[in-house]
Amino acid sequence: xxxxxxxxxxxxxxxxxxxxxxxxxxxxxxxxxxxxxxxxxxxxxxxxxxxxxxxxxxxxxxxxxxxxxxxxxxxxxxxxxxxxxxxxxxxxxxxxxxxxxxxxxxxxxxxxxxxxxxxxxxxxxxxxxxxxxxxxxxxxxxxxxxxxxxxxxxxxxxxxxxxxxxxxxxxxxxxxxxxxxxxxxxxxxxxxxxxxxxxxxxxxxxxxxxxxxxxxxxxxxxxxxxxxxxxxxxxxxxxxxxxxxxxxxxxxxxxxxxxxxxxxxxxxxxxxxxxxxxxxxxxxxxxxxxxxxxxxxxxxxxxxxxxxxxxxxxxxxxxxxxxxxxxxxxxxxxxxxxxxxxxxxxxxxxxxxxxxxxxxxxxxxxxxxxxxxxxxxxxxxxxxxxxxxxxxxxxxxx
Numbered sequence: 001x002x003x004x005x006x007x008x009x010x011x012x013x014x015x016x017x018x019x020x021x022x023x024x025x026x027x028x029x030x031x032x033x034x035x036x037x038x039x040x041x042x043x044x045x046x047x048x049x050x051x052x053x054x055x056x057x058x059x060x061x062x063x064x065x066x067x068x069x070x071x072x073x074x075x076x077x078x079x080x081x082x083x084x085x086x087x088x089x090x091x092x093x094x095x096x097x098x099x100x101x102x103x104x105x106x107x108x109x110x111x112x113x114x115x116x117x118x119x120x121x122x123x124x125x126x127x128x129x130x131x132x133x134x135x136x137x138x139x140x141x142x143x144x145x146x147x148x149x150x151x152x153x154x155x156x157x158x159x160x161x162x163x164x165x166x167x168x169x170x171x172x173x174x175x176x177x178x179x180x181x182x183x184x185x186x187x188x189x190x191x192x193x194x195x196x197x198x199x200x201x202x203x204x205x206x207x208x209x210x211x212x213x214x215x216x217x218x219x220x221x222x223x224x225x226x227x228x229x230x231x232x233x234x235x236x237x238x239x240x241x242x243x244x245x246x247x248x249x250x251x252x253x254x255x256x257x258x259x260x261x262x263x264x265x266x267x268x269x270x271x272x273x274x275x276x277x278x279x280x281x282x283x284x285x286x287x288x289x290x291x292x293x294x295x296x297x298x299x300x301x302x303x304x305x306x307x308x309x310x311x312x313x314x315x316x317x318x319x320x321x322x323x324x325x326x327x328x329x330x331x332x333x334x335x336x337x338x339x340x341x342x343x344x345x346x347x348x349x350x351x352x353x354x355x356x357x358x359x360x361x362x363x364x365x366x367x368x369x370x371x372x373x374x375x376x377x378x379x380x381x382x383x384x385x386x387x388x389x390x391x392x393x394x395x396x397x398x
Contacts, residue, residue, distance in 0.1 A: 004176055004395045005167045007044070010141060012053030014109055018139035019044060019169060020156045022146040023059040023077050032080045036375055037148070042085055044145045044169035045112060049087070052109040056139060057081075058095065058156045059146075060119040068120045078114055089114055095121065096134040104138055124155045132159035145169025147176070148376040150391030161394035168395045176392065178372035179383050182351040183212050187312040193304075193335070195220030195318030196356065199243050203250075205317070208386035210254040210261075215311070217262040217304055219296055219320035219331065226251070226263055227284060235269070235287040237294075262307065266297030268321070268328060275325040295321025296331035305338045308348070314339050316352035317384060319360045333364040340366030353380035 021041040026033045048055050062072035075091055082089040088111075092103035095115040103113055118124045123131025132155045136142075142164040144150070149157045150172070160166065168176065181187075190213040194202060199222040209216055218226055221238035228234050229244035229251075254261050269291040270279040281297045296304075308314070316339070320331035340361075343350035352361060353374030361367040374380040379389060 003180070003397060004173065004392075005397055006173045007047060007143065007167055007170065010143070010165070010167045012048050012051050012141060015053050015140040016056060016104060016107075016138065017048050017053040017141045017143055018056050018058055018135065018156075018160060018164070019048065019143045020058045020146045020149070020160075021045075021169075022148045023057075023074065023081070024061055024148075025077070025080075027076070030076060032077075035080065035084060038077075038081055038084050040171045040375075041145050041169065044143065044171060045085060047170065048143070049110045049112055053141075054104070054107040054109060055112040056104060056107075057089075057112065057114045058118050058135070059114070060124070060149075060156075061117050062119075064117060064119050068116075072117050072120070074114055074117050081114065082112075085112065087112060092116060096131070096138070100138055118154075118156050125152070127153055127155045127159045129159075131155045132163060135160055136163045139164060142166045143169045144391055144395060145171045146391075147172050147374070148379055150376075150389045151379040151382045151387070153390035157391040158394055161391075166395055172395070174372070175374060175376065178351050178374070179380075181349055182313055182315045182372075183384065187349060189214040189311050190313040190315070191215040191217055191307065191311045193217045193219065193314065193316040193318070193320075195222070195320050195332075197221040197238055199225045199240055199247060202318075203246065204385040204387075205381065206250050207253065208384065209315075210250065210259045211257050212386075213259055213315070215260050215262055215307065216254060217307075219264065220318055222318075223264050223296075224293060226261070232285045233287055234293060235289055235291040237269075237287075237292040262304065264293075264296040264300035265303065266299045267293035268295040268297055268330065269293050270328075273322065273325075276327075279327065295328040301331050301334045304335050308338055308342060312348055314343075314348055314350045315384065316350070316361075317354045317357055317381070319356055323356075323360045323363065329360075329363065332360050336361050336364035336366050340364070340369035343371050344369040353377075353384075 064072040090113045142160040192213045224234045224237045224239040226247045229247040269282045270277040322328040323332040342348045350370045351372045
């Protein structure tokens, strides 16, 4: 049973349902270039409408600074949402007040209405009681289906949940179920794969993971910092030498928690950072002063894939190397395909998230094989760091 209040707990028939969705999609020349976020919220919208609720969509778009602006208007999302939803979507040129109220009054059961950009008002991000009250006056129930904004305590992501009956939408529910299975109540052993450029950007993440997982597999530029801290030469590789004491501290915390840290034992080195650059496999420490490690090597790849044989849950954030340019995408692709194959076969639970991670898994052609892929970015990272997310905590069952 879910620890959160969901649509299974809500009676939406005949009710005005305020639904917070994430429609902050990329657009070029008025055309949506990636509709992933729109498609993600369609099940919730459809279910509420089919059950006779009046669906009132709350969303933001872009980063408006001084009130309404044409480039940030949600009016340009009406057609894309309607076409994918397969039913009409009305639009109100305001998110509170008479304009919004009049548009809602015209709704029949099962209708869908999109309100204007919630961030056109300062009270949205400041989560002021007055703005929350103005929004709450428009609805009978509140549904949050935007996990990507759940780390923000804004009026439409957290404030409304304290003044209206509040529930998680299906997209939010799916994300929370996946993350709970990955870190809060996982099937063990659990391995976390953490890559990326810098240790400094993931200190809290690493500190939390060593207490949660059985194996912490470190790749990318941050692996160089850990290796250098152990006295391994890394040439001119990306490395935060000043964080060597911090890296060693994380190693000690891992030992105390019974977590095994897995670092590369070899790498793919080159003298320049470009596609097709001349490269060679180097065993740890066997690197020239003018070379840089740009990917994990074959022995490291083999070791990680062998480890997967006994792993039951994998959480992934960050690539192993410079995956954007071949041949330095080799390790990321190889491990991604190995994890994807096991997840598709039902042998492991595989959850991944973060912009670079999603791009890398798509590039490897295995994103659809993973148990769950989060596109939430900041919220996903904060969850992995062990932080309480305001937009999630308010949805928990008492």
